Amino acid sequence: GESVGLHLPTLSVQEGDNSIINCAYSNSASDYFIWYKQESGKGPQFIIDIRSNMDKRQGQRVTVLLNKTVKHLSLQIAATQPGDSAVYFCAENYSGNTPLVFGKGTRLSVIA
Amino acid sequence: GAGVSQTPSNKVTEKGKYVELRCDPISGHTALYWYRQSLGQGPEFLIYFQGTGAADDSGLPNDRFFAVRPEGSVSTLKIQRTERGDSAVYLCASSLGVNQPQHFGDGTRLSIL
Numbered sequence: 001g002e003s004v005g006l007h008l009p010t011l012s013v014q015e016g017d018n019s020i021i022n023c024a025y026s027n028s029a030s031d032y033f034i035w036y037k038q039e040s041g042k043g044p045q046f047i048i049d050i051r052s053n054m055d056k057r058q059g060q061r062v063t064v065l066l067n068k069t070v071k072h073l074s075l076q077i078a079a080t081q082p083g084d085s086a087v088y089f090c091a092e093n094y095s096g097n098t099p100l101v102f103g104k105g106t107r108l109s110v111i112a
Numbered sequence: 113g114a115g116v117s118q119t120p121s122n123k124v125t126e127k128g129k130y131v132e133l134r135c136d137p138i139s140g141h142t143a144l145y146w147y148r149q150s151l152g153q154g155p156e157f158l159i160y161f162q163g164t165g166a167a168d169d170s171g172l173p174n175d176r177f178f179a180v181r182p183e184g185s186v187s188t189l190k191i192q193r194t195e196r197g198d199s200a201v202y203l204c205a206s207s208l209g210v211n212q213p214q215h216f217g218d219g220t221r222l223s224i225l
Contacts, residue, residue, distance in 0.1 A: 008152060032211050043116070043203055043216035044155065051211075089154050098210050099145065099168060102154030 008087060010107040019077040023090035023103045028071060030092040034100065035064060035075045039086045047075070047088075077108075085110045114138070116217035118204050124223045127196055133189040133220045137206030144187050145214060146179055147203040155203050155216075161187060162210075194224045 013019045025033065031052035036044035050057045050064045050073075057064050063076040073090050087107050091100040117136040125131055137144050143162055147155035157171040161181045169179075176194075181187040191198055201221050205214040 034213060036216075041218070043118075043205075043218045046213050046215055049213055091154075093211070095211060098143065098160050099157035099171065100147075100155075100214060102156070105154055 008105045008107045010109055012109045012111060013080045015082060015110055015112050016079055019075075019080045019084070019108060021075045021077075021088050021106045021108065023073040023075075023106075025071050025073055025090065025092045025103065026101065027092060027094060028068075030094045030101075032093050032095075033064070033066060033073055034091045035062075035073075036089045036091060036102075037084075037086045038089060038105075044089060080108075080110050082110045082112055084108060116204055116206055116215055118202075118217035118220050120220060121218065122221045122223075124225065125194060126225050127194060129194050131191050131194055131222065133191075133202050133222070135187045135189070135204030135206075135217060137185065137187070137204070138215060141206035141208055141215075142184070143207045143209055143212075143214075144181060145205045145207075146187070146189050147205065147216075149201045149203055149219070158189070158202075191222075194222075196224045198222060199224045 034049040035047040038044045048059045048064050055066050061078045065074045087105045089105045090103040093100050119134045145160045146158040149155045159169040159179045160167050164184045176192045179189045201219040203219045205216045207214045
């Protein structure tokens with residue numbers, strides 16, 4: 001199938017290590033943020049979201065951190081597995097404007 | 113339960129032809145979105161429906177692009193007089209409502225020869 005993100009920044013991580021993927025968002029008015037995982041030939045898959053009244057949210061093996069002061073979002077993946085290899089996108093929007101605005105994406109490559 | 117379903121998964125057609133792309137959202141989701149994704153880029157917004165009406169079509173690139181959702185469920189994206197620059201993956205997403213997670217289908221890969 002068609003590859004996603006042939007020229008994206010790449011993060012290479014050893015299996016079992018923790019991964020941190022960063023995203024700088026564009027709109028200081030944004031109040032809702034989502035991380036998506038996209039595998040080749042597939043649509044974006046929802047991972048975790050966070051609203052602007054929080055600065056941290058945890059899921060299963062994933063944590064999202066939000067720093068509104070510097071407009072920065074990060075996704076932490078604990079004990080990275082080969083199945084985590086994909087392109088990761090952050091997305092933002094704000095109340096009253098529903099379309100998501102996606103960041104450029106980061107390719108995560110897990111080395112077994 | 114079924115996720116967002118898009119058909120066809122691949123479409124190859126000649127420049128100048130008309131194409132229709134279909135999206136079946138998750139049952140019960142009132143909001144439906146169309147995005148377009150080019151190689152190496154994140155998805156870009158095209159149009160959003162709340163129920164049957166297009167609440168925001170500001171992302172449609174020109175009047176060759178049109179979308180409908182007549183019964184508030186299935187949506188069709190229509191492209192007239194296709195151009196080579198229209199080649200991309202067209203993604204559909206649905207959500208329970210505004211500022212709720214949008215869940216995506218696997219897209220239609222459109223190739224204009």
